[in-house]
Amino acid sequence: MIGNAVVTNKCPVIPNRGIGKPGMCYIWERMMDRVAQELNLSPIEVRRENLIQPNEMPYRTISGNVYDSGDYPGLLSTLLEKIDYDKLREEQKQARAEGRLMGIGIVIGVEPGGATRARDMAIFPEMKEPPGSGGVNGAKIKLEKNGTLSLHLGSPNCGQAHETTTAQVAAEILGSTPDKISTSIPFDSDLSAWGVAAAQQRQQFSSLRHWRDPRCRHPTARKDSQARGVQSQSGAVRVNHRRQRRKDPRDSSETDHLRRNLAASPTTINISSPMTWNRDWRRRSTTCFLMPKPNIVPGADRMVRAQFTFSAGAHAAIVEVDKNTGAVHVIRYLIVGDNGVVINPDVVNGQVYGSAAHGIAVALGEGFMYSAEGQPLTITYLDYGKCSTARDAAGRSDPPPVAVAL
């Protein structure tokens, strides 16, 4: 294989979402198409032949990353079945006979996750142990006097619905219901646990891992001595697993009361209970869970492992091209995804719709454009997205009809 590195004085990468991965996927998937064209094979067969098989999971790539799980041939089959691929090819023949330019694109790609620490270390290589930023995320759980729970999350939400999903998980683990949980993101290191960036994988990985730890469970969930790990301090349910084996008689009545209350009816906590809320509320504890240490600088073995989970999606795009105007109309778009365990399907669907719109816009309209003379043509916001989702949002053309199947 021969690789060429090209230097340009023009802006080389444009996708505003996916940090480099759309470009990689583009090369891989277009290579599959080229191979199919050269060998006169079906693009589906070439992909099937090259996909990692489920029985090879976890699969170690030649560069050292480990794909944790996934059934890629299964995703592809499901996609083809749902979109009725054979029938589409028949329709395409008919369209061509009528002079219409209809095209079908089938691709499959993964999204790596859990890369945050790797990214921190890439940005700050001198940082041997990441401090409280990036790879660290936390949440504080507080039992309010009216019996509801407050979650103070460490990372802000920028559209990923952290409040919804964390409340769901906390409710399940702590034996409550989401409507009894208010979630806030104070974005204030004095009020919330450490957390910096908003990326969803961090929120989920770090925080949920934290809560799933048996020592973090609510007394109602664990009826053994480990319930001592939960302390009631000035109305706050705080997790302190370091203290769990050190019996503190001062807390026993309070904790027992709390346990009884919650055990009796997890959804209706008696707010008139004579709990005392005068403990030293300054006592705090930190539970730290980390992803495996990433390996981003290749050592002697030249191996790199920077990501830890790999979700996958098989995409089918059906387009029609207007020969006279060059306009591309997306007629259908179907995504079949391996999303891992889904906490909230609406949230996942929303994100998949949104990111698909991003990617389709990248393909159809986004880019730093230059004239043949090298003059930049996209120098203001007026010049961007001439035929992309920006126009869709303005209602001047139909948004791509994206359908999602989980």
Added chain:
Amino acid sequence: MTSLGQKRRGEGAAIPSPAAIASAVEDALQPFGVKVCDLPLTPEAVWRLANHNPETERRDFLSMIPGAFEYYAPRSLGDAVKFLSEHKDDVKILSGGQSSLPLMKMRLSKPAFVVGHRPHCRSRQNHRKKAIAFILGALVTHAEIENSALLKSKCPPLPQTATTIADVQVRNRGTLGGSIAHADPAGDWPATVTWRSTRKSKSPGRTASAGVKCDEFFSAC
């Protein structure tokens, strides 16, 4: 790997979708036997694919640097005037370069010769009060006008105009004379200097000291 079995998915659909669209468009254009290589697939790009074979079209990508030119550094004003009259239309005078250089970099202007008159040509004059008129040398920069206490007190429209020009870096380099000679209708100086229709000196020919009225000067441009 994760406690719940959850995976990162948020950006997932943004990753394969550009390839899916490109693959579908290439498939749609299969009757033309063209290959989709570049994104974005704007209507223009797709139209070119469907109506031309881009691989047979020569791509004329030029860099963002000016075309080749010869630089001439005159020793005196007379020398400069002589050179200008010899080359006439194929020459550009470089003053602060804040208008002419961007045009040359964008290849909108491709002079064969560039005459620099800074610092070789000693026509620069600092502004000074003389009777009831101000004499501003051609190479007085916008910044000098902007910061002149004398002009601020005696002729505020000039510093006010200078303040509105581009940014500090441009004002430090760009000159009044260059701006007027460039005579961009969208420029800041033409309107202000035409306002009083004072006599401006213009030296394209040998009559270097002849006075020209601003409106006449701009009409002739």
